[in-house]
Amino acid sequence: MMQKITLPEPTGVHPVGLCHRIYWDWDEGQKKPLSLTIYYPAKAGTGQGPAAYACHQALETMELPAAVDTCCQENGEISRDGPFPLVLFNHGYLTYEMCNSVLCTDLASHGFIVGAIGHTGEAVVKLPDGKVVPKEQKYVDMVYEPELNGKIGGIIEQIESLRPETAPGEQLTKLITEYYRLHDGNLNIRANIWQRHTVKAAQYLLDDKNGFTAYLDTRNGVGLTGHSFGGAAAANCCADFDLFSCGINMDGAQLGSSFGRDIGKPFMCLSGEDGGLILWDMLSRNHADTYHGVFSGVEHMGFTDRGVLSSLFQKKLPCVGKRNPEEVRQALTALHLQFFSKYLTGRDIEVSLTGVSGMCLRVKRKAEGW
Numbered sequence: 001m002m003q004k005i006t007l008p009e010p011t012g013v014h015p016v017g018l019c020h021r022i023y024w025d026w027d028e029g030q031k032k033p034l035s036l037t038i039y040y041p042a043k044a045g046t047g048q049g050p051a052a053y054a055c056h057q058a059l060e061t062m063e064l065p066a067a068v069d070t071c072c073q074e075n076g077e078i079s080r081d082g083p084f085p086l087v088l089f090n091h092g093y094l095t096y097e098m099c100n101s102v103l104c105t106d107l108a109s110h111g112f113i114v115g116a117i118g119h120t121g122e123a124v125v126k127l128p129d130g131k132v133v134p135k136e137q138k139y140v141d142m143v144y145e146p147e148l149n150g151k152i153g154g155i156i157e158q159i160e161s162l163r164p165e166t167a168p169g170e171q172l173t174k175l176i177t178e179y180y181r182l183h184d185g186n187l188n189i190r191a192n193i194w195q196r197h198t199v200k201a202a203q204y205l206l207d208d209k210n211g212f213t214a215y216l217d218t219r220n221g222v223g224l225t226g227h228s229f230g231g232a233a234a235a236n237c238c239a240d241f242d243l244f245s246c247g248i249n250m251d252g253a254q255l256g257s258s259f260g261r262d263i264g265k266p267f268m269c270l271s272g273e274d275g276g277l278i279l280w281d282m283l284s285r286n287h288a289d290t291y292h293g294v295f296s297g298v299e300h301m302g303f304t305d306r307g308v309l310s311s312l313f314q315k316k317l318p319c320v321g322k323r324n325p326e327e328v329r330q331a332l333t334a335l336h337l338q339f340f341s342k343y344l345t346g347r348d349i350e351v352s353l354t355g356v357s358g359m360c361l362r363v364k365r366k367a368e369g370w
Contacts, residue, residue: 003066005312007053007102007305008326010071011333012109017042017076018051020128023204025197027121033133035118035125036201037097039108040078040215047073057132058096058124062306064313070101072108081111083217085344088201089116090194090230092252092304093187094135094143096124099304100227100250106333112340113216117201119194142186155179159277172280179278180259187229191256194233195240198224202243221245223340227303228252231269235282238265246343248336250303254282262287266343268335268351272298272321289366291351293335296358297323303332323358331359 010016021036051074056067087107091099097118098104104114118125121136159175180188202222205212224234224247231252238247239258246266260281268291269279275294283292299321301307307325310317331353338351353361 004069005064005066006050006069007071007105007312008308008329010105010109011330012106012111014041014079014081014109014111015044015076016040016072016105016108017047017074017078018070018072019075020126021204021210022128023200025200027193027197032120033127034120034197034201035097035127036204037101037104037116037118038205038212039072039101039104039114039116041081041084041108041111041113042073042076043079047076049074053101054096054098055124055126055132057134058098058126062309062315062317064309064315066313068309070098070105072105078212078215082113082215084111084113084215085220085223085340086202086205086216086218087112087114087223087225087340087344088198089114090198090224090226090233091116091119091123092226092228092230093122093190094140095227095304097126099306102305102308102329103225103332103336106329107336107340110337112344113205113212115201115205117197119197122190139190148182148186152179152182155182156278160274162277169280169284172277176254176278176281177260179253180255183255187255188259191229191232191236194229195236195256198233198237199241199243217345220344220346223247223344225336226250226252228300229255232256232258235263235267238267239263246339248339249279249282250332251276251300253278258282261285264288266339267291268293268339270295270303270332270335272296272300272302283364286364287366290364291335291339291361293331293353293359293361295323295328295331297321298328302328327356331356335361 050069053068227250231249232255234247235258236256248268266289270293301319302321
């Protein structure tokens with residue numbers, strides 16, 4: 001029998017339940033099934049045992065030597081201590097739905113309900129009936145087209161060569177705009193589709209017949225977070241829909257409908273060791289409370305569970321970075337909790353990141369400068 005490893009225990013007081021649901025949306029002229037993994041505060045002692053972490057097809061590129069379980073109780077009863085604020089999570093492009101389960105579980109253990117969306121075809125998705133839907137090759141080809149990648153890489157190199165404290169606004173804006181335009185006809189179109197998928201996920205959870213409405217507190221709106229392309233989805237949904245009141249972008253660029261606009265909602269961007277200059281336009285245009293966290297020593301996939309998995313298996317996985325994964329986990333959880341507690345529950349708290357070497361958080365208050 002294959003050995004099993006369990007993800008770290010959550011940091012909050014609530015036991016966490018996990019269930020998988022399916023909902024439908026139109027995509028390229030056909031109705032497509034989308035997966036929704038829901039993490040929630042649960043009643044202690046309920047459920048069917050530890051829920052599995054993703055499917056092996058989603059993890060096979062990491063070549064892990066053992067299966068992985070979460071610390072969540074599969075189909076546990078929802079806690080009656082609510083209602084609880086709602087946060088939706090979008091994964092990065094071509095990754096997998098449960099790629100930030102440690103963060104989602106931590107949030108649920110502190111009293112949030114988190115719905116993680118699986119974008120079928122653009123991720124490895126396991127539907128509730130057990131069917132695994134692989135990534136579609138057309139989406140893989142779209143992202144890895146050699147000529148386009150060469151142009152995009154050249155622009156990113158130019159952006160990263162600029163010094164944050166002296167980078168001219170006009171030069172940066174020109175490079176960021178060119179980066180955006182190179183994605184016309186591909187990821188900018190997909191960003192609009194993901195935006196609709198996210199709205200549909202919120203509508204599913206807010207529909208009385210699906211069993212969650214009585215446990216949700218959405219008086220202050222719905223929060224959003226996401227990694228990479230999923231972070232862009234958070235910005236787009238905040239810019240376009242009143243339902244979404246605040247959002248967090250973990251190491252994603254700005255693609256889709258929010259580009260060149262004022263998001264108009266409290267928003268946080270988290271960047272790795274590249275400093276996040278590619279987000280300059282998004283951060284400077286937003287006139288609501290704006291936050292920019294920079295994590296030195298953290299690479300792109302270090303904002304996901306990959307860092308924790310690397311530590312658990314004592315296996316060096318690519319694109320994680322050299323910073324201690326537990327330190328990254330603690331910082332991500334703390335910032336998400338402070339941010340969503342402030343803007344979804346109305347708590348009068350400061351969002352801050354202090355006492356950690358190599359991590360900083362810049363804050364721009366509504367209608368003020370940095």
